[in-house]
Amino acid sequence: NLVIIETCMHHKQRLEEGKKGAYMVIAGNIILFFIKFPLGIIGNSFALVADSFHTFSDALSSIVVLIGFQAASKPADEKHHYGHGDAESITGLVVAMLIALVGFEVGRASVVQMINKTVHTPENIAIIGAVISIAANWYMTRKEAQIGRRIRSPSLLADSTHHASDALSSVVVLVGIILSKAGYSYIDPLAGLLVSLFIIKTGV
Numbered sequence: 001n002l003v004i005i006e007t008c009m010h011h012k013q014r015l016e017e018g019k020k021g022a023y024m025v026i027a028g029n030i031i032l033f034f035i036k037f038p039l040g041i042i043g044n045s046f047a048l049v050a051d052s053f054h055t056f057s058d059a060l061s062s063i064v065v066l067i068g069f070q071a072a073s074k075p076a077d078e079k080h081h082y083g084h085g086d087a088e089s090i091t092g093l094v095v096a097m098l099i100a101l102v103g104f105e106v107g108r109a110s111v112v113q114m115i116n117k118t119v120h121t122p123e124n125i126a127i128i129g130a131v132i133s134i135a136a137n138w139y140m141t142r143k144e145a146q147i148g149r150r151i152r153s154p155s156l157l158a159d160s161t162h163h164a165s166d167a168l169s170s171v172v173v174l175v176g177i178i179l180s181k182a183g184y185s186y187i188d189p190l191a192g193l194l195v196s197l198f199i200i201k202t203g204v
Contacts, residue, residue, distance in 0.1 A: 021147035021156055022066040025140050025163070029059035032136050036129045043126025045180075046113055047173040047191035050106045051133060054166060054199060057102040061095045062159055092158045096203050103199030110192035119185045122177045130174035137167035165202040169195040 033056045040048030113119065141163040148156030176191025 017147060017151050018153050018156055019066060021144050022062050022159075025062045025144055025159065026059050026066065028136060028140050029055050029062065032133060033059065036133055039125055039129035043123040043129065043177075044120040045122035045126035045129075045173070045177050045188055046110070046119075047176045047188045047195065048122075048126050048129050048133075050109065050192040050195055051130075051166075051170055051173045054102060054106060054169060054195060055133070055137075057098060058159075058163060058166060061098045064094050064098065092154045095158050098203075100200055100203030103196045103201075103203055105196075106199060107193055107196030110189045110196060113189040113192070114186060119189055121185050122180050122188055124181075126177050127174065130170055130177060133170035134167055134174065137163050137170060141167060161202060165198045169198040172198070 033052050036048055036052035036055060040046070040050075040052055141160050144156055144160035144163060147153070148160055172191050172194045176187045176194075180186075180188040
């Protein structure tokens, strides 16, 4: 009986810690979206705007992870004799599909802009947005991965991998903005297209 009680307590503690990690990432990504999106618009950077929607998709995927933890915390019933733990693994798959879908949409929008030649030279303020994104995503990746490894959560680890791709894509955005300002204006939407490939690769 003591073993069963300790196991239940450990399971409950694991789920609570997982929820805290998901809440942290959701809040961080929503704040980051509301920083990057206006800076991308004001700074005439399509790549930063695309990256902001990538960030918003992170918030959505983390909400899916949180739903998985909520389902996994439910006790066993007549239809689920072993509990609802599989819900957490299913959310990992849902996160992956969301990532791939967002990647496709970002890539499509980038190609459309290059074909229509609606390209503008980014302003300096867009560089600030990209730098903030790199720092914030690096921090969230590190914290979420730590929690995911500690509680052995496949959904948190999948989500942290997503944020690692965000940090890399923001580096691509930063380089794209700098090169666009140097006279290669087509590089900005091209950076958006590269961002989409990062997203799709992570999803796969």
